[in-house]
Amino acid sequence: MSTEGLPKWLDPVVRAAQTVEPHQLSRFLPPENGGRQSAVLVLFGQGARGPELLLMERAGTLRSHAGQPSFPGGALDPEDGDPEGSGPVRAALREAQEETGLDPAGVQVFGVLPRLYIPVSGxxxxxxxxxWREPSPVGAVDQAETARVFTVPVADLTDPAHRVTARHPRGHTGPAFLVESALVWGFTAGVIDRLLHFAGWEIPWDRTKQVPLDRSA
Known part of the structure; x- marks a missing residue:
């Protein structure tokens, strides 16, 4: 990992990654034992409209998190190595390449956030x-896994007009984003929300504006 040569606008994200505590990111923290180790790539790039994030939409036929927008990523393989060491970095880059066609050689990893937990999938x-120091072409590599790959300007993510609260049929709520013809919610939206907050990029928004999720969520 290296922070050398990063654009200045990423400085707040670097500082946040170095200081944020797990409980400041999510109320769902890993159990002492169990859970399947995995990693996601939160990739910042420079687009036509300024800073942007790379996201993908999972295929609607998948057993876990079907149809959800998400960061590229997946479970650690044995060859990735220690989940407490560099294993998550290798897994995140490998999965991003497999899902989006991203060239890992063009990515400069500059930080790792604390491990979090997704109770519904374990x-x-x-x-x-x-x-994304050297951008490469990306797209859905396997339509059985990935419906589409897209980038979202950070300016759209911070725009209060694009921010809502998602309400699950079971009653719990969480931050969400209406961007690029998609509703980004759940774990991915939670990480984005916290990054915007701790980087100092958050703009006050109407948290009472709710969007209901359907029962398949």
């Missing part, structure tokens, strides 16, 4: 932060 997730 995944223990390490968010890996990257700078």
């Amino acid at each position: 995944f223990v997730v390490t968010p890996v932060l990257g700078w």
Whole structure:
């Protein structure tokens, strides 16, 4: 990992990654034992409209998190190595390449967030932060797994007009984003929300504006 040569606008994200505590990111923290180790790539790039994030939409036929927008990522393989060490970085880059066609050689990893937990699927997730130093073409590699790959300007994510609260049929709520013809919610939206907050990029928004999720969520 290296922070050398990063654009200045990423400085707040670097500082946040170095200081944020697990409980400041999510109320769902990994159990002492169990859970499937995994990693996601939170990739920042420089687009036509300024800073942007790379996201993908999972295929609607998948057993877990079907149809949801998400960061590229997946479970650690044995060859990735220690989940407490560099394993999550290798897994995040490998999965991003497999899902989006991204060239890992063009990604500069500059930070790793604390491990978080997704209770519904039992995944223990390490968010890996990257700078898309040398952008490469991306797209859905396998339509059985990935419906589409897209980038979202950070300006759209911070725009209060695009921010809502998602309400699950079971009653719990969480931050969400209406961007690029998609509703980004759940774990992915939670990480984005916290990054915007701790980087100082958050703009006050109407938290009472709710969007109901359907029962398949």
